[in-house]
Amino acid sequence: VPQPASDAPLHTDALIIGAGPVALFQAFELGLLDLRCHLVDALPHVGGQCAELYPHKPIYDIPGLPVVTGQELVDRLLAQIAPFAPPMHLGQLVSQVQRQDDGLWQVHTQTGQAFVTPAVILAAGAGAFLPRTLPITGLDALQPGQAGHHLPQADTLAGQPVLILGDEDLALQAAIDLAEAGNCQRVTLMHRRDQFRASASVLAAFQALRQAGRIQFVAGQPLAVQESDGLLQALSYVDTAGQTQTLACSRLLMLLGLSPKLGPIADWGLALERRQVLVNTATYETALPGLYAVGDINTYPGKRKLLLCGFHEATLAAFAVAAQRDGGKPPLLQYTTTSPKLHQLLGVAGHTRSAG
Numbered sequence: 001v002p003q004p005a006s007d008a009p010l011h012t013d014a015l016i017i018g019a020g021p022v023a024l025f026q027a028f029e030l031g032l033l034d035l036r037c038h039l040v041d042a043l044p045h046v047g048g049q050c051a052e053l054y055p056h057k058p059i060y061d062i063p064g065l066p067v068v069t070g071q072e073l074v075d076r077l078l079a080q081i082a083p084f085a086p087p088m089h090l091g092q093l094v095s096q097v098q099r100q101d102d103g104l105w106q107v108h109t110q111t112g113q114a115f116v117t118p119a120v121i122l123a124a125g126a127g128a129f130l131p132r133t134l135p136i137t138g139l140d141a142l143q144p145g146q147a148g149h150h151l152p153q154a155d156t157l158a159g160q161p162v163l164i165l166g167d168e169d170l171a172l173q174a175a176i177d178l179a180e181a182g183n184c185q186r187v188t189l190m191h192r193r194d195q196f197r198a199s200a201s202v203l204a205a206f207q208a209l210r211q212a213g214r215i216q217f218v219a220g221q222p223l224a225v226q227e228s229d230g231l232l233q234a235l236s237y238v239d240t241a242g243q244t245q246t247l248a249c250s251r252l253l254m255l256l257g258l259s260p261k262l263g264p265i266a267d268w269g270l271a272l273e274r275r276q277v278l279v280n281t282a283t284y285e286t287a288l289p290g291l292y293a294v295g296d297i298n299t300y301p302g303k304r305k306l307l308l309c310g311f312h313e314a315t316l317a318a319f320a321v322a323a324q325r326d327g328g329k330p331p332l333l334q335y336t337t338t339s340p341k342l343h344q345l346l347g348v349a350g351h352t353r354s355a356g
């Protein structure tokens, strides 16, 4: 849920741009070094690509986790950073990053939140995930929750005639999930033609439910929503014969996919190589002091866009931010297994036991 901006700038040891998997682990590594941070993401939820693009697909190359789905990994990362409870500013695009005369960074979001910090960590993946849109008239007049670009909690759709727009996995899978849950009054999917860009297994499940009459399909181009007191009543659209039609619905899900936008990052004066930010691999600092880049957004000789590599980068970046805090002195390496200081930070001090 997007959070309201506070008037005063928030001061923090580090500001992480992005709340994808690498950003979440970054918050953990900063926490172990007693550094507080805030996270900002354009999406209304955490998890970046794992949560948005493949929540139910298995990942097989996380050390020590033989198989874990995208969403499970995100949930585990959230559990891991719980001791540090980093504030998350979701549904907010970072639009400006500026260096002040005193060397601190000032960061602004499009919704008006400001931060002041000595260290900015860019964990922005391929850029901000912004939903693709269609020019549908009247959306602004709807009350919140009547139409949206993300799947809401299933219970908020119970008893409603739901209309989904889209032709990719995201839209078809949502239609399948809602039809199988069986508590919507009706599930309709609309796309301009009866052809889809979905994976074979999703498409097969969709077509089976369609044939069973549990999902309706309408071929059409949306035009405008009709509302009464801000409550959605229907959508008008042009059918394949060019006629304007009306379809009753009380919830509209525009699941047209997301396009990552490098957007403002491209304007921040960073050295970019094929839309990626160049970093020093000892510290993951960019060419600008106090501005770091980890995960899919960075590049260096040998770079691989893998979660494991992002987690390593986040670890070294945290050490560099701690050294920056301590006047250049590298922090002591401590093990989570044996360090009473780390146990205290993790809130597990009472569980420390000696082997004997």
Ligand SMILES: Cc1cc2nc3c(=O)[nH]c(=O)nc-3n(C[C@H](O)[C@H](O)[C@H](O)COP(=O)(O)OP(=O)(O)OC[C@H]3O[C@@H](n4cnc5c(N)ncnc54)[C@H](O)[C@@H]3O)c2cc1C
Binding pocket: 017, 018, 019, 020, 021, 022, 023, 040, 041, 042, 043, 047, 048, 049, 050, 053, 054, 058, 059, 060, 061, 092, 093, 094, 095, 123, 124, 125, 126, 127, 128, 129, 263, 264, 265, 294, 295, 296, 297, 305, 306, 307, 308, 310
């Ligand atoms: C289908 C698929 C399968 C994959 N399978 C594997 C696998 O098996 N193993 C593996 O290691 N890797 C896999 N990957 C790659 C892995 O998902 C990425 O390496 C990883 O997600 C990168 O994490 P990240 O945190 O750097 O970026 P992301 O996950 O891309 O998250 C970046 C976040 O930053 C936000 N953001 C960007 N710019 C801004 C801004 N200006 N303001 C606010 N927010 C912003 C975005 O909205 C996004 O949420 C897979 C990827 C895909 C697409």
